[in-house]
Amino acid sequence: MAMGSCGTSGGMAGRRHAAMLGIGTANPTGVLVPQDVFAENLFRVTNSDHLPELKEKLRRICEKSGIERRHFHLTEETLAAHPELFDRELPSLDTRVDMTADAVPKLAQCAAAKAIAEWGRPTADITHLVFSTYSACQAPTADLRLATLLGLRPTVSRTMLSLHGCYGGGRALSLAKELAENNRGARVLVACSEMTLVCFGAPDGGNIVGHALFGDGAGAVVIGAGPFLDGERRPIFEMVSATQTTIPRTEHALGMRVSGGGVDFHLAIQVPTLVGQNVEQCLLDAFRSAIVDDDDGGAAPPPSPCSGNGNGRWNDLFWAVHPGGRPILDNINKVLMLEPEKLAASRHVLREYGNMSGATIVFVLDELRRGRSPLPEWGALLAFGPGITIEAMVLRCPR
Numbered sequence: 393m394a395m396g397s398c399g400t401s402g403g404m405a406g407r408r409h410a411a412m413l414g415i416g417t418a419n420p421t422g423v424l425v426p427q428d429v430f431a432e433n434l435f436r437v438t439n440s441d442h443l444p445e446l447k448e449k450l451r452r453i454c455e456k457s458g459i460e461r462r463h464f465h466l467t468e469e470t471l472a473a474h475p476e477l478f479d480r481e482l483p484s485l486d487t488r489v490d491m492t493a494d495a496v497p498k499l500a501q502c503a504a505a506k507a508i509a510e511w512g513r514p515t516a517d518i519t520h521l522v523f524s525t526y527s528a529c530q531a532p533t534a535d536l537r538l539a540t541l542l543g544l545r546p547t548v549s550r551t552m553l554s555l556h557g558c559y560g561g562g563r564a565l566s567l568a569k570e571l572a573e574n575n576r577g578a579r580v581l582v583a584c585s586e587m588t589l590v591c592f593g594a595p596d597g598g599n600i601v602g603h604a605l606f607g608d609g610a611g612a613v614v615i616g617a618g619p620f621l622d623g624e625r626r627p628i629f630e631m632v633s634a635t636q637t638t639i640p641r642t643e644h645a646l647g648m649r650v651s652g653g654g655v656d657f658h659l660a661i662q663v664p665t666l667v668g669q670n671v672e673q674c675l676l677d678a679f680r681s682a683i684v685d686d687d688d689g690g691a692a693p694p695p696s697p698c699s700g701n702g703n704g705r706w707n708d709l710f711w712a713v714h715p716g717g718r719p720i721l722d723n724i725n726k727v728l729m730l731e732p733e734k735l736a737a738s739r740h741v742l743r744e745y746g747n748m749s750g751a752t753i754v755f756v757l758d759e760l761r762r763g764r765s766p767l768p769e770w771g772a773l774l775a776f777g778p779g780i781t782i783e784a785m786v787l788r789c790p791r
């Protein structure tokens with residue numbers, strides 16, 4: 393069924409949408425843990441084998457997670473040298489802050505170097521940096537360290553997003569779109585770098601799902617709006633419109649809190665249902681605010697939700713959905729009546745890396761553009777996190 397159009401809202405002649413010009417991802421090279429031995433390993437290295445029922449529960453959760461392997465910065469050797477990282481009785485925040493201060497921006501550097509190389513222009517042409525992480529515990533913050541590692545200009549305009557969790561990547565991309573479209577010639581580097589060592593601890597009833605889900609990784613994207621410069625590659629995805637929605641009265645459902653033992657997080661069992669119940673309205677709002685790029689010489693207008701009832705029509709799009717957890721993808725699939733392959737990129741990233749919080753959405757975008765078959769012209773990006781906040785973006789794959 394073709395997406396129709398019945399007059400898109402707010403066509404704006406001459407408007408140039410920001411576009412992604414380079415994408416890079418990176419994972420720590422140290423530890424790759426297969427999910428089927430994760431529970432066994434975790435209980436052994438944290439001296440928790442006296443809790444067999446909890447271990448069995450983690451094993452059950454791992455089996456249902458849709459994850460096959462995850463990368464971690466933290467090694468068994470480091471844990472052996474720092475028992476405070478798994479003994480909640482011992483203060484460990486200093487250790488975590490010291491360890492992440494360098495490791496988080498260095499992982500971001502690996503992803504950013506790839507994104508910049510693909511973009512094709514000198515690093516000095518980056519004008520803005522937006523950095524997102526849940527490991528930001530000190531100032532000067534990780535964005536400055538990354539700027540130094542990459543050799544960005546001292547005039548680069550930096551913004552740090554901290555503790556946004558899994559919607560951090562979506563928020564950073566949305567902010568970069570605004571910066572690129574409203575500052576002529578701006579080239580914005582988005583970097584998201586997430587490391588579980590800031591929240592790692594011995595398993596207890598409260599954090600068991602997080603242990604099964606989260607992994608370490610970094611994603612980076614260079615974003616700019618036309619006119620494009622010599623040497624710049626063809627836009628990968630245009631960022632046509634973006635919305636942020638907070639689901640009312642769901643503050644309790646997802647959260648993080650810095651304590652003496654690191655960052656504690658909380659994931660309510662209702663999160664997949666809440667996301668499923670609210671996602672279609674967020675998408676309708678995002679598509680309503682999409683603007684026709686009249687400059688694009690005959691480009692089709694964005695699909696308009698006012699010309700149909702939504703369901704089924706969503707299959708005309710490509711999908712970049714943050715794989716927060718397997719049931720979240722299942723619920724979105726069901727609510728939007730998507731064909732199974734529509735979420736294949738999200739499921740692939742979940743399977744190969746787990747949930748890398750804000751960085752994950754960059755992995756999904758990277759996976760999508762590497763796919764064998766051509767993508768539909770229009771697509772949707774979704775990311776979720778504490779709030780519950782849903783970031784939605786209408787994307788266009790230039791022809």
Ligand SMILES: CC(C)(COP(=O)(O)OP(=O)(O)OC[C@H]1O[C@@H](n2cnc3c(N)ncnc32)[C@H](O)[C@@H]1OP(=O)(O)O)[C@@H](O)C(=O)NCCC(=O)NCCSC(=O)/C=C/c1ccc(O)cc1
Pocket residue numbers: 449452453454456457458526557558591601605646647648655656657658659660661662663664715716717718719720747749776777778
């Ligand atoms: C793999 C799970 C855990 C289980 O699969 P299932 O299909 O729901 O299976 P079951 O319904 O049989 O549940 C298996 C067990 O897991 C338990 N469980 C099922 N969700 C739960 C639950 N949130 N609590 C605590 N027990 C549970 C459930 O009660 C059950 O326990 P038991 O009967 O003893 O086997 C699945 O529910 C899942 O992936 N849930 C996580 C979804 C989720 O909230 N994702 C986070 C989205 S937001 C985001 O991406 C990041 C936020 C973030 C936040 C902080 C940070 O630092 C960084 C990032």
